[in-house]
Amino acid sequence: MKRVIRGLLVVGLAVFMVSGWAIAKEPIKIGMLADKTGGLAAYGYSHEKVLKAAVKKINEEGGIVGRPVRLYVEDTESKPSVGALKFRKLVETHGVDFVIDSNSSGIAIACAPVAKELKTPYFPSAGATEISGEKGNRYVFQPCTNVREECKGAASFAVKNIAKKWVTVVVNYAWGWSNEKEFKKYVEQKGGKVLKSIRVPLGTSDWLPYLRKIPREAEAVYFANFGSDFLSFIRDLYAVRPDIKKLGAVYVLSAQDPAKLGPAGEGLYCITSYPTRLEGLNTEYNRKYRSLIGVDPEGLEIGIGKRFVLAYDWAVWESMFLIKAAIERSGWRSRKDTSKVIEALEGMKFKESVEFPQGSGYIRAEDHLAIVDLYIEQIVGGKLKVAARIPAAKGAYPPIVDRTKESF
Amino acid sequence: MAILEVREITKNFGGLTALKDVCLSVQEGELRGIIGPNGAGKTTLFNVISGDLKPTGGKVYLQGEDITGLPPHKICKKGLGRTFQLTMVFPELTVYESIWVGINSRKEKPWDPFRSFEKDSDVSERAEELCRIVGLYEKRDELASNLSYGDQKALEIAMALSTDPAVLLLDEPTQGVSPKEAEGLIELIVELSKRMTIVLIEHSVDVVLRLCHKVTVLNEGRVIAEGSPEEISRNKEVQRIYLGT
Amino acid sequence: MLFGFFILTVLGVLMPRGPRSLAMQTMAFCIFAMAYDLCFGYTNQCSLGHSVFFGVGAYGVVLSLLHLQSGILLGLLIAFVAGMVVAFLMGSICVRLTEAYFVIVTALFSAIFHLLSLDMTWLTGGDDGLSVTLPDISVGGVRLSLYDPMTNYYFILVFFLASYLLMRRITEAPLGKVFISIRENEKRAAFLGYDPFRYKLAAFVLSGAFTALAGSIYALTLRYATADLFGLYWSIIPIVWCLIGGVGTLVGPCIGVALMFFFQYYVSAWWTHYLILFGVLILVILRTSRKGLLGYLLGR
């Protein structure tokens, strides 16, 4: 028995060593950092499914410049430290040429310097403004919208159509704080007023004590939380102020069924970069996109019937096609052409199509941020309806950095 | 002057009085026996002297110095060694290492990480000598937990000796040991008593009366008699306690 | 073990990049695991507060690089000393406590540091963390860049080796025997003339300092530090490493680390829910030998 175990250890060590060598040449290799376990498991699940569909589509249509695409998926466990290690694994062991995803800003920020060091373009779908600001670099793109873009875009709708006197309620960590800061800044620019800013710890089950601090004269609340926090928030807010109007940041609804929120959720507004129901953006491209990723017009996963997290899925999908377009335009052949691909991506415009179902837009050259349209959704009769479409120009703020001046 | 002087020690546990005004004066070179029925407070007295318990009242002097209420490691440094009734060895250290650790505590800088464990020859010679004295030389590389109970008791004594004490407190060294092993231990104690001061708690009155120079009798936390073995065996009250019940 | 280091030295050249990065991370955590065992295995203090030192080490080096432009070697020294100081302060409070109370108070410290680090974003970057660009190291006129994977590997190997040798020195010296005697029977050790508090505190402080070193080296390999490093996870996981590999040794914890990372790196790619396997493995190993895998292999 003991000998067997010793033997196994030796074999294990051997496998451990050898597995790194097998690097084939032909296909274009894409790495994916999916948050498959841990706090963001729900997002990891949907993002992986969407990216696999995108790769399948490309391969069925003959690949990129005739070369097949091979996808390598690694789990970040929703932890920045694991994410950074897996980023290295993707590049160093699997030899991937591009890395897509992770929904966590923390992971994206942890991986950004690794991306630069390993000279590998990285497309996280996380919303922190810093990713296209001081914490990014020339190898990092933000193919989704970010918090500043979202708040700036939504501000005038919030003041004109919802209310003037606001309260913000955010989860007590970086994503929540930047929502708090940006919303206040842009709403007050548009003539609104934020009366009070309330922060609530992540994972709080009981929001009543915090929500009780909402001043009586406040007319509406802007909130940034998701998943379990969102459910508690909505329920407890209804207990405290059933009358107050609500506007949620991107993400708040993720996989929740608005009908189940009952009267607590009725009338709630929510910023989003992609309408949950097909009705909100009923284009031929979107119908196709949804059928390819297996999601029905109501946002349910086909065959399973469960709610699918649609939030930034489109950005994961589009990242793949951004890469495809950039390779085709730049004549990228291998890693040594990476700088050409980045230059092609900087300022690249894309047109509404199956590849870009969210709509036309462009990657801003200076800060690598996707400038696209936004939506305001509202729960009406237990269903999400699009209340407004906000053109990309409204959300676009002056870039904070200029990456094109950075060296590779 | 007495080498160990206990003055009017009182120890209460909550409402219970374990020791009441106990006085004890041990001269240098003496082999003192302490006897008394179960619960008389013998071990409690040892615990107070060695610093395991703080007395409620009274004083303890060792070599003329007040050691009342000092923590055990400081009392040990002042020259007191003790053994325990239920053996307290280091299960995962060998006999040799257990003794070594004790000797080391008397060295300068016992913590110095750049001194080597194996190469310290004066420590290792002394450790081997102690192994021989207590008759564990052959078993010096055994783990303490693998020793027989009698051997563990011997190791207890060796460990107490390892800190080079001026006064040695032995708490029932032969309890729970086979008669043959007990005989060996008693011989050892007699041998040691020629070189140092020993205070011995024993359950077996015969042993104490046979070995000790002077005997103290405790009952219900008080000293009820003190004197030479002959005096004690003639003492009516002692007879009453031991025979009457 | 030294043979193991020889192998690691040779492998540094031979290994492909992926496994080498894994080996680098593993070595950083081996320092952590050995340091933890100094406290847990040698003096039987089951601390749940080591994430504090780990985080202090990581931030120690990152903040010195960012705000003091200290250079890497000085930064590591700062981190090491910071870990020592924090461990001394924390230890002065905790070490006196017994068993469960010690465990929970150290866990409370870990939680307090985690909460504060999340809140003080101006210093720590909070949840999103702080990235850092590593300057070159100049040693005797030679400039080394940690961005060169080979240099980085040997840099970590040197620290791993040095930490191992130092800790081995400590555990094999009289001090180590005193630690063990305190672990085996604290009261008896006191009656042999050792102040248990002082020695346990010494073990705690040494352990904290080396944990901080591990944290700082880990932060250098990530080029990043985050409040997450203060999380309770990093306090619990070293216990798992030590018990899987074998407590009360320096090699055992390293085996535990290697095994854990092997699972995380390779098995997780085949099966996301590798933690199930890992949980079963923990139970099987504990069932076979309390002394971990090493204890089992040595046949006790």
Next chain:
Amino acid sequence: MASEVASALLFYLVNGLIWGLIIALIALGLSFIFGVMGIVNMAHGDLYMLGAVFAYWIFSALGNFWLSLLIVPVAIGLLAAPTERLILRPFEGHPAVTMIATAGLSFILQQLVLMTYGGVPKELPMPLQGSFDFLGVAYPLYRLFIAALSLVIIASVWLFLHRTDYGILVRASMQDKEIASAMGINVNTVLVFTFVLGCVLAAVGGVLAAPVTQVFYLMGNDVILLCFIVVIIGGLGSLGGTLVAALVLGGVEGLLAYFLSPTGARAAVFAFMVGVLILRPQGLFGTQRG
């Protein structure tokens, strides 16, 4: 103005106390399992999570929340008994070892739930509709129900331990296992029973909390540290201590939430707990052991 502050403080206090009761319910099981069996149960939070997940499943399948209060204890009992007997028994009495063994169990439980239940947090509707005006807030009735039921459960556990023969056996085992077995107590069944009881208490806590929090596979991680703190502060094996400590923790954190930032409140409560333990290392109500 002053009355406004007073009513706000009162609200925070009462609200904190109600949460304290749920924590007490879960911590009670932890305290038992530790006191009688010497198991530091790192998987205790996951039993709470399992209770909530089962409640969700039962609700989805049968459409009735109240049934889960009956089914879950049975289901958890059926799971816990063999776990204790087959997996944990050899480790008992060695706290550090049980800690790792149960951490292993925790890994397994969490991943199994992630595989089957998924990673999306889900919500159960309030089984009791309605609310009443409590200091200007429409306070949900269900929360009061939880508080009441928790009190009833805690009280019946206390009665069981102090007024029934079997309860006295359990307490005897808590004091000294060897003496208990010398007295002819079948320690074996006491152990299984204690473990099952402890797990069931946690699971019931999970069922009760499911409609007020959300059902998520990592929800156990949030309560486990809190429960450990409560158990230790209350004094190991002290039932009343656990209850009081949980209430104090809930109340103090509730009150502090009014003055400080949420993280600040948490950190302050923890610092306060450190202070308590330094001043009274045996816990608030524990007796000096050893």
